Each structure stands twice: as structure tokens, then as C-alpha cells.
Amino acid sequence: MPLENRINSDPNAVRNTYHTPMSTTVKKPAGGGESASLGVCMRRVAKHRDKDAFAKLFDHYAPQLRAYSLAHEPGAGLVADELVQEVMIRVWLKAGKYNAGLSSLNTWIFTLARNCRIDHLRRNKRYVTTIDPADIFNDIEDENPGPFQQAQISRIEENIHAGLKELPRGQAEVLTKVYLEGKSHRQASVELELPLGTVKSRVRLALKKLEVLLTR
Amino acid sequence: MTTANHSSPDNHPPDELLIGYSAGSLPLSQALCISAHLEHCNTCQRKLQRLNLVGSALMQQLQPSPTSARLKSSILDQLDNLIEEQTPPPSGTDSSVPRCLRQFIRGGYHNLNWKRVSKDISRIELCRDNNGARVELLKIRPGGAVATHTHLGDEYTVVLEGSFSDEKGLYQRGDFLRRDHNDRHTPVATHDRECICLAVSEGPIQLTGFFSRLLNPFIRRTHAG
Missing domain, CATH: 1.10.10.10 (Winged helix-like DNA-binding domain superfamily/Winged helix DNA-binding domain)
Incomplete structure (x- = not known):
């Protein structure tokens, strides 16, 4: 499906396409206020190991992560659930390492999802090499001092969101x-x-x- | 000498490779070279951050795919039992070795089992990638030269220690080069110290000097092996 259609799609159409008896509500894309509250949830998870806050992050990100996996392997629902699980568990375990000054929460989640996808491909023998992707992708973005300030990142991010529609x-x-x-x-x-x-x-x-x- | 220049002009990976790195579609051997370069290069780190923002924005604009309540509760139930695996850095790790290479290089470069391939050059193979690419370290003696060669496949090089020059310029620690079959080059290490490079080659090299050309059949054989 062309990207424009996805972006402008009617939320009801989304429910009709994906509705299953066990489905939870579909979240709207994050607005400014919502992403701020997700940031608060993230801090609670990091500092207080707060499971309710984690559940909120799950509600927001799991459907996105599932969609990301399905874009790569359409119809592979089990693989998609596995990716959701892998990423959300990393969110829980690595919450203390997430640095809001380095990348937005959305981008951090994207890089976790991308890394999990690579790892999944490797474990399923589509990669037979001994190169461990964990060593390639994980550390740099997490630990090095970030060249951008948070405000700059948000501005670039807004530009990208607006630009994608055009x-x-x-x-x-x-x-x-x-x-x-x-x-x-x-x-x-x-x-x-x-x-x-x-x-x-x-x-x-x-x-x-x-x-x-x-x-x- | 004039050859078509398909490589990046300024010792950084071409955008196409950074995009593939950000999207997660590069062969891991190439990703390894990008990662080794990124540790030294703020410019490319910054570019990568912007590229990751694009991936993230695209992911957010997908139609969300609802997850089952069962998946959620099963993940929430696991949280208390999760323990982060702490892999302490192997003892004796040389901090000058890029992080992405420490999976292969436990101590420093000097503890490796280098194989001498010519008067000036030693090499050690670290691993192979799925696409057959050979991932190796090359060590060139101070002032030593690599025989003039072209490539049958692409070759990616990152300078890890020291520096070398070829027809196109001088390459120092952290610099990234891509060479393909259009590029004939003669790398020479600078005189002050030995030069160690990470090299990923996707096809055998082709020697172009008159005498060294006689060695080509042997090189092809070692690459296939």
C-alpha cells in the first residue's frame, strides 16, 4: 500500500482491517503531549521499575512494533509478536541506559526494533556468519555523548514528520x-x-x- | 591516473551505506566497517542520528497492528524474573580496539596470530560474512607497500592504527574507504609507524604489476578457500 494512504487513513478502517476478538484499542500517533507523557513513563520505568508505566509504554509501542515487523514479513504474526516481546523486554532491561539527550524515545525504540530484526534474521540462519550484531549496533548510540541537544532533535523530528507527508x-x-x-x-x-x-x-x-x- | 570515482571523496562512508546501516539492511561485514568508523567520526554519527529519525518517523506512520491481551500479560508477568545479562568486558581488552571488533580481538592487536603474506604485509582473517565477504585485519610495515591491485568485488577499509596513502589521498585512524573494480591502487604505509586496517573484501583482489600478476591464481584460491 502506498505510504500516503497509510498516513491519511481513516482510523476506523484500521480497526476493520485488523480487528480480532483479542485486540486492544488502537492508539493514535503520538502528539506533543502524548510523547511527553511517554517520556514520564520511561523515567518511571527506569527509576522506580514502575510496571503501570511500562504497561502504558507497551500500549503505545507494541502495535507500532508489530506493524514494523509485519511490513518486513507480511502475515507472519508469530514473528511479529516475538519482535514485540524482544523489544519490550529490552525496553524494561535497558531503561536505565536510555538517554533522552541522545535520541527521542521514538527513535530509541526504532533502533531497538531494527536491532532485534537483525538478530532474528541471524538466529534463523538467514545469517550464518559469526559476526554478532549486538556488538555492531548496540553501544555507540547508547553510550557516546550525543552531538545534538534535545531541542534540536525535536525540531528535526518535526521537520521529518511534516516532510514525509509532502x-x-x-x-x-x-x-x-x-x-x-x-x-x-x-x-x-x-x-x-x-x-x-x-x-x-x-x-x-x-x-x-x-x-x-x-x-x- | 584517472579512474571513475565511485568512492566517497572525503574518507567517510557514502550516504548509501549509512542509510543501509540505519535501516538495518547492510551485510554485517559492511556494518562492522561503518561501526568502526563511527566510533571516530562525529560527523557520521550526527548523520546517522538524523537517518534513524527517518526510520522512527516511518515506523510511527504505519497503521498500528493491535496486539493481543495475552501477549501483554505474558510480557508483564516475565518482568520480575528478568535479569540483565551483564557481559563484563573481557579482561585485557585493549581500549584502542574499536568496540565492534572486540568480539574477535580479545587482547590487543599484537596478541593476534598474524600470518605474513609478503615482506611488508601480515594479515589475519577474523571471519566471513554470509555473502562470502572476508573480514580481515591487514598490518603494513612502516613505509611498506601493498602491490598495486584492482578489485573483483567491492573492498571496504577502515584505518585502525597508523596511516597510509594511495593515489587518491592520505588515510588516517578512523578513515573509511570503499574501492571497487574501477579503482586501481597502491597503498603505502607512512614511515613513522606500522599501519593496521580492517578490510572487508567481497571478491579477490587482482594484482596489476607485471610480476605480481603471476600471483593472481594463488590469491583467487585463498579467497575461495
């Missing part, structure tokens, strides 16, 4: 392939039946529009 369909489509489906530029070019050069330039154009890549 992206031409073709550019949004390649970003989805790359980030959500975890495809290489080459795989994206095969699946979208586009020349490799077109995929690369669309990714670059999109990231420039989002002011993520600056012109050299």
Missing part, C-alpha cells in the same frame, strides 16, 4: 522499501521494477527534502 509517492515508496521492509537499494529496484540509479536518486532526493542529508 513527499511524492515514488520517493515515499522507496523509503518504505528501505526502512520498513529492510530492502537494499538493489532489492528495492528489482521489486519496484525501477533502474538502480532511479532508486538511489529517489532515496537521496527524499532525504534531502527531509533535510536529513545536506548537500555536500
